[in-house]
Amino acid sequence: MVKSAYIASLLAACATPAVGQLHQLAVNAGLKYFGTCLDNSHTSDAALMAIINNSAEVGQLVPENGQKWAYVQPTQNSFTYTTADVIPNLATSKNLVLRCHTLTWHSQLPNWVANGSWTKAQLQAVIEAHIANVMAHYKGKCYAWDVVNEAADDSGAWRDSVFYRVMGTDFLPISFKAAKAADANTKLYYNDYNLEYNGAKTDRVVEAVNIIKAAGAPIDGVGLQGHLIVGSTPSRANLATVLRRFTALGVEVAYTELDIRHSSVPASSSALTTQANDYANVVGSCLDVTGCVGVTVWGMSDKYSWVPSTFSGAGEALLYDSNMNKKAAWTAVSSVLAAKATGTAKPSSTTTTLVTSTKATSTTAAPATTTTASSSTGQARWGQCGGIGWTGPTTCQSPYTCQKQNDWYSQCL
């Protein structure tokens, strides 16, 4: 494929008004939400907020930092919610799904906890007091809480945290029992990264779920953070296998912090295409697994991402570039969602071309191939090429063909 033609077609796709936006497409594909984290300091960026405030695009928010222990209980028994409430208030005012993040975690943990010298009973009381107070403050507002975050390390060992050192694995069921007592109606999640590779760390987290259950504690979900690397992201089928390992334990799953970083930046156009495919595989795996409820990206725009400051030299991990333009990855995600969308899901309050259609169609029927002409013009792979309300290009670049997915979405595959 000629690179300049590919880029031109992507730009054309971006300039065309979207028929369906990510959250709306996700809901129509059977998920509960498509969402993002948001940090308080980013809410003053009008261009970013134009994306966030489009509730057809973003249907779920999670505070990137505000609810962490260091902010809500910086000194013992002194709880403060000024910082923590900013994003939850925004989500509530817009009637968005709110994921709450996070309670028992070794990081962004104040020194008084991390460096305290505790007996097991004392640290249990500290955990219980923290969870009781924070969850009471948000009672009834959170779709889910990340109750325990990152208890396994990358080798597959239990992480060497103050919690594990003092309590062994007992801090797991203790945290979940405290959470249930504080708010019985929110989903209680274990959340971690690098579970996607199905290695020793994944095994350890399967064990964590089993330990929690064996202790008689409740657990509703496992969050796969999804901090992944372009070109090293597992296949859609392998990702689905991992998700099914957890749903087989009787919990739901979600991608909770998805970003797929380039190891070096700026990314080449071919790297952007690989990133788009990686994103399609991750989101597609969620669509493939009953019990995968949603996808949360860890930021909407490359302008605001934790990646460059955390992974030296890496970046450009998100769906919009730093000028708030949609990247090829956005197109890939919208396409994979649209391909699954049936239009039978409950419409949101936001009116888009997609939700005004009430006609349900089957995605299992053989797709109609409407265009087979070999061409260097037209839409690139994954691009939209037809559907109700579509006014953009209806042909595809060779070797892709325009395939009908449903009444409102045909795409180049």
Ligand code: XIL
């Ligand atoms: C990150 C935030 O994005 C940064 O702003 C902050 O400086 C550090 O934490 N796993 C998690 C998230 O569960 O809370 C982390 O968020 C990223 C890794």
